[in-house]
Amino acid sequence: MADAAPEEVKARFEELSVLEAEFDDAELELIRKSNELNTPLWKKRAEVIAKIPHFWTLVFEQAPTEFDSFILPSDAQIFAECFETLEVTRFEIDNPKGSPRSVSIKFGFGDNEYFEDKVLEKKFWFRKTKDWEGLVSEPVRINWKKGKDPTEGFTEAAFKLFEAKKKNGSSKSKHSDLPEYKQLVKMIEESTEASPSFFAWFAFVSDYRWVSPEESEQTEKEDAERLAKMKRGEKVDDDEDEEDDETDYQETEVYPQGGEIATLIAEDLWPSAIKYYKSSHEQDDEDLSDLDVEDMDEDEDESGDEIDIRGLVGKGRAGSPPNKKQRKA
Amino acid sequence: MADAAPEEVKARFEELSVLEAEFDDAELELIRKSNELNTPLWKKRAEVIAKIPHFWTLVFEQAPTEFDSFILPSDAQIFAECFETLEVTRFEIDNPKGSPRSVSIKFGFGDNEYFEDKVLEKKFWFRKTKDWEGLVSEPVRINWKKGKDPTEGFTEAAFKLFEAKKKNGSSKSKHSDLPEYKQLVKMIEESTEASPSFFAWFAFVSDYRWVSPEESEQTEKEDAERLAKMKRGEKVDDDEDEEDDETDYQETEVYPQGGEIATLIAEDLWPSAIKYYKSSHEQDDEDLSDLDVEDMDEDEDESGDEIDIRGLVGKGRAGSPPNKKQRKA
Numbered sequence: 202m203a204d205a206a207p208e209e210v211k212a213r214f215e216e217l218s219v220l221e222a223e224f225d226d227a228e229l230e231l232i233r234k235s236n237e238l239n240t241p242l243w244k245k246r247a248e249v250i251a252k253i254p255h256f257w258t259l260v261f262e263q264a265p266t267e268f269d270s271f272i273l274p275s276d277a278q279i280f281a282e283c284f285e286t287l288e289v290t291r292f293e294i295d296n297p298k299g300s301p302r303s304v305s306i307k308f309g310f311g312d313n314e315y316f317e318d319k320v321l322e323k324k325f326w327f328r329k330t331k332d333w334e335g336l337v338s339e340p341v342r343i344n345w346k347k348g349k350d351p352t353e354g355f356t357e358a359a360f361k362l363f364e365a366k367k368k369n370g371s372s373k374s375k376h377s378d379l380p381e382y383k384q385l386v387k388m389i390e391e392s393t394e395a396s397p398s399f400f401a402w403f404a405f406v407s408d409y410r411w412v413s414p415e416e417s418e419q420t421e422k423e424d425a426e427r428l429a430k431m432k433r434g435e436k437v438d439d440d441e442d443e444e445d446d447e448t449d450y451q452e453t454e455v456y457p458q459g460g461e462i463a464t465l466i467a468e469d470l471w472p473s474a475i476k477y478y479k480s481s482h483e484q485d486d487e488d489l490s491d492l493d494v495e496d497m498d499e500d501e502d503e504s505g506d507e508i509d510i511r512g513l514v515g516k517g518r519a520g521s522p523p524n525k526k527q528r529k530a
Numbered sequence: 531m532a533d534a535a536p537e538e539v540k541a542r543f544e545e546l547s548v549l550e551a552e553f554d555d556a557e558l559e560l561i562r563k564s565n566e567l568n569t570p571l572w573k574k575r576a577e578v579i580a581k582i583p584h585f586w587t588l589v590f591e592q593a594p595t596e597f598d599s600f601i602l603p604s605d606a607q608i609f610a611e612c613f614e615t616l617e618v619t620r621f622e623i624d625n626p627k628g629s630p631r632s633v634s635i636k637f638g639f640g641d642n643e644y645f646e647d648k649v650l651e652k653k654f655w656f657r658k659t660k661d662w663e664g665l666v667s668e669p670v671r672i673n674w675k676k677g678k679d680p681t682e683g684f685t686e687a688a689f690k691l692f693e694a695k696k697k698n699g700s701s702k703s704k705h706s707d708l709p710e711y712k713q714l715v716k717m718i719e720e721s722t723e724a725s726p727s728f729f730a731w732f733a734f735v736s737d738y739r740w741v742s743p744e745e746s747e748q749t750e751k752e753d754a755e756r757l758a759k760m761k762r763g764e765k766v767d768d769d770e771d772e773e774d775d776e777t778d779y780q781e782t783e784v785y786p787q788g789g790e791i792a793t794l795i796a797e798d799l800w801p802s803a804i805k806y807y808k809s810s811h812e813q814d815d816e817d818l819s820d821l822d823v824e825d826m827d828e829d830e831d832e833s834g835d836e837i838d839i840r841g842l843v844g845k846g847r848a849g850s851p852p853n854k855k856q857r858k859a
Contacts, residue, residue, distance in 0.1 A: 213578065213581060213582055214808070214811075216578045217578060217804050217807070217808065220571065220574060220575055220578060220804065221804050221805075223571050223574075224568070224571055224801075224804070227564075227567040227568055227571060230563075230567060231560060231563060231564055231567065234559075234560060234563050235556075235560055238556040238559060238560065239553070239556055242549065242552050242553055242556060245549060245552075246549055249542065249545045249546060249549060252542060253542055472553075475546050475549060475550050475553070476550075478546070479543070479546065482543075
């Protein structure tokens, strides 16, 4: 199918692949350096934030639309009532078998009417297969109070399927015969919700498929061998003629954009939290200047259909020092 | 207007501001570290790329939509014909009075029918004012061949205004009386183009206003003093009661999204170039599998209204080794 000199094209691609691996190493070193420089600052920040009610709820509300669109009005209500702390850590950063890209996102909650848990920790492992790499996660069980589950059973069903798969072992073919598998597929098919509750994110497994640490380690090893061959100028195999895997791994995925959300939290909301918090106050100023005087007496909690976390947490009229415009670079 | 304890709110904001400055220092150190780690790799990459025709044109074409939307079909035609090299450098990284965020974007071109220049370098300086920080730039003169200017005079008009302002000195009030100013305002008002040529980006000055190095240095100094006071727990002035500056600095801005484009090139296209180049080949594979056999004989250059750089540069059917899916984290 190639129009000219396929060997030449292949040689160029190999050179680029060797380079990509070197760029990747540089990126990992930068993640480590960033973690080293920022960890003490995140600690200090946590101390300041502890004095500020609803800090993280306000940050979530001020996040860019691409994140904000995942928070339903009913989720915002829950966050406003009991979301207290957020902590993001690179829990495999010093683990030679792990990845600095693996990330834990830990939510702390106060007593509330929705669930029993005080902490919900969602861990994402950076793993590789022959033709994919990315974040995978295990479903987190949430102990919902009776009648209070906004995911309508999805976190529980995903958790139970994951447990059943573990018991079932590595025989992939049988997973789809598990009653928990069939149950979850049925629930997904029958669901009429246009968009799931943000809390269904805790059930996320992968935007591809679950990848075990063993498979990932094996892939790393093979990649390293392939790379070493390329560097020595030896012939490496094409894997073009592999048969396609037709399994629909996404059939039981409750929250396909889960990895995207993890990345948005870890790489935007978490590092830029102060900026977003400040902009929630900046917006107050703008809102105020747009209001008519007679509007000022209305109850903020009755602000219509659109969700307004600042209203929910009673921050609609807080005093706010001026703030520099957001940097563009 | 504050609902409760404005002094308390102010104190919290000051603590956060002190922290923000420390996060900012960490970020600058990371930019330096990144530059140190990646510069040798970018050098190696340039050597490999030199063997690959149309590398950068293919990267531009594969860039995310948010960038791609800035390239008109007529721009794509020019790039396909003569765009040869791209180089991004942090030219103030070792300059204590400059910023590691300042960036130079240098395009190299082959002989072509459009302009005389072999190199077009657009430099962006990271500068600060009391209430803004971001990238500013000087308009770059492009020596268009007769009748070949896709910006229809905008790069030249912006360049001439900038020169006239320099001669005019710092008396802001007079700038709008300059004939070059009036001329450019008139051109912008009368322009009927829905979206400007990408080449008008070379005329970009600022998404706020031009900021001189002296003003920026003065701001840095004042910011540092303010910060030192905060750290010592001393009272700092609010600047809430400053009058608003009503000048419309954007009246003569030819390409308001110029800073955004600089950031996309420097922080996405440049570091991820290999990924985008490879995905241009991946897409070939997908395109091919979608094609009927009889379509294979059609002339690739006649692919209809939609611009197709891969068609323009004759890369529609290059052989291509398989490629890992893009990482999600």
